[in-house]
Amino acid sequence: MNFCSQCGKSLKQEVPEGDNRLRYVCSQCSTIHYENPKVIVGCLPVHEDQILLCKRAIKPRLGLWTLPAGFLENGETLAEGAARETLEEANARVSMGGLYTLFSLPHISQVYAFFLAELADLDFYPGEESLETKLFSKEKIPWEELAFPVISETLKYYFSDREENSLQIRYLDHLFDRK
Amino acid sequence: MNFCSQCGKSLKQEVPEGDNRLRYVCSQCSTIHYENPKVIVGCLPVHEDQILLCKRAIKPRLGLWTLPAGFLENGETLAEGAARETLEEANARVSMGGLYTLFSLPHISQVYAFFLAELADLDFYPGEESLETKLFSKEKIPWEELAFPVISETLKYYFSDREENSLQIRYLDHLFDRK
Numbered sequence: 143m144n145f146c147s148q149c150g151k152s153l154k155q156e157v158p159e160g161d162n163r164l165r166y167v168c169s170q171c172s173t174i175h176y177e178n179p180k181v182i183v184g185c186l187p188v189h190e191d192q193i194l195l196c197k198r199a200i201k202p203r204l205g206l207w208t209l210p211a212g213f214l215e216n217g218e219t220l221a222e223g224a225a226r227e228t229l230e231e232a233n234a235r236v237s238m239g240g241l242y243t244l245f246s247l248p249h250i251s252q253v254y255a256f257f258l259a260e261l262a263d264l265d266f267y268p269g270e271e272s273l274e275t276k277l278f279s280k281e282k283i284p285w286e287e288l289a290f291p292v293i294s295e296t297l298k299y300y301f302s303d304r305e306e307n308s309l310q311i312r313y314l315d316h317l318f319d320r321k
Numbered sequence: 322m323n324f325c326s327q328c329g330k331s332l333k334q335e336v337p338e339g340d341n342r343l344r345y346v347c348s349q350c351s352t353i354h355y356e357n358p359k360v361i362v363g364c365l366p367v368h369e370d371q372i373l374l375c376k377r378a379i380k381p382r383l384g385l386w387t388l389p390a391g392f393l394e395n396g397e398t399l400a401e402g403a404a405r406e407t408l409e410e411a412n413a414r415v416s417m418g419g420l421y422t423l424f425s426l427p428h429i430s431q432v433y434a435f436f437l438a439e440l441a442d443l444d445f446y447p448g449e450e451s452l453e454t455k456l457f458s459k460e461k462i463p464w465e466e467l468a469f470p471v472i473s474e475t476l477k478y479y480f481s482d483r484e485e486n487s488l489q490i491r492y493l494d495h496l497f498d499r500k
Contacts, residue, residue, distance in 0.1 A: 145327070145328070148324070163394065178393060181360060215358075217428075221492075248401070310490075313420035
């Protein structure tokens with residue numbers, strides 16, 4: 143961040159009065175430009191005993207499998223964002239269930255939220271950001287080719303909870319290395 | 322948003338290739354400037370049958386009561402942010418419990434997360450953003466002077482769950498008017 147998005151003048155780094163962190167502050171109009179974590183939302187789309195995964199057509203992790211997910215947009219709820227991403231990445235319509243996993247990833251300043259969802263039909267097909275969309279049973283999940291730890295963790299919890307017949311919301315923040 | 326924070330040139334609004342929303346895009350260096358929801362984290366600090374509330378010393382809702390909460394910072398987990406805000410606003414040290422309520426507030430593009438927490442001691446006192454910090458039992462909660470709907474909802478759920486002896490994580494996104 144080099145320039146003020148309000149007035150276009152150069153930014154300096156300083157700790158504003160009453161604050162305790164370095165922020166980007168405009169040298170001209172004094173606007174403080176905060177940087178905050180981003181929220182990623184996705185679905186765990188279920189059909190009978192199978193889960194819908196998408197093979198990524200974009201970087202990072204191109205060619206690896208993921209649950210449909212992406213950045214939450216202004217003006218939408220977490221659940222709406224998760225349903226939208228599922229439609230965009232897999233052209234899949236779902237009946238939304240509850241929140242399932244919530245991850246804090248402080249090393250990349252991201253928060254991930256996955257929702258349970260039932261596929262409304264089987265007419266899914268790859269969106270622009272996917273190479274392939276496919277249903278997998280537990281035994282067929284490509285565990286070694288999953289794109290992100292939050293995906294494998296969410297799937298592991300799901301299959302384990304399903305066996306015990308007790309799906310529960312989980313908040314997880316100590317799974318990953320701090321860098 | 323008027324100017325590119327990368328190169329300082331003027332921004333235009335357009336739908337980038339492969340996207341479906343208007344974004345701010347730099348007319349010079351083509352950087353896309355996304356705007357995303359912000360995350361607010363807080364605690365429900367408990368001592369025996371009482372809850373610690375803070376009277377706000379800042380706008381908005383100056384003079385009204387709130388649970389200690391504030392914007393999640395880059396590089397911290399949701400739980401770390403909630404503990405930090407509790408220390409900053411009430412100089413209160415807590416033993417963190419689990420996630421309790423998660424709210425989507427699409428009309429203001431915010432996500433709120435409250436954690437259960439036990440006060441580690443009673444040496445709390447107002448931080449810079451608080452006029453007063455005080456423990457309230459259920460009967461004494463100033464229900465008409467609470468700062469935000471997410472505060473009253475979280476407190477109502479807590480007292481109700483406590484009576485039924487079943488504290489459970491709740492995701493809530495349809496409590497509030499869309500504007």
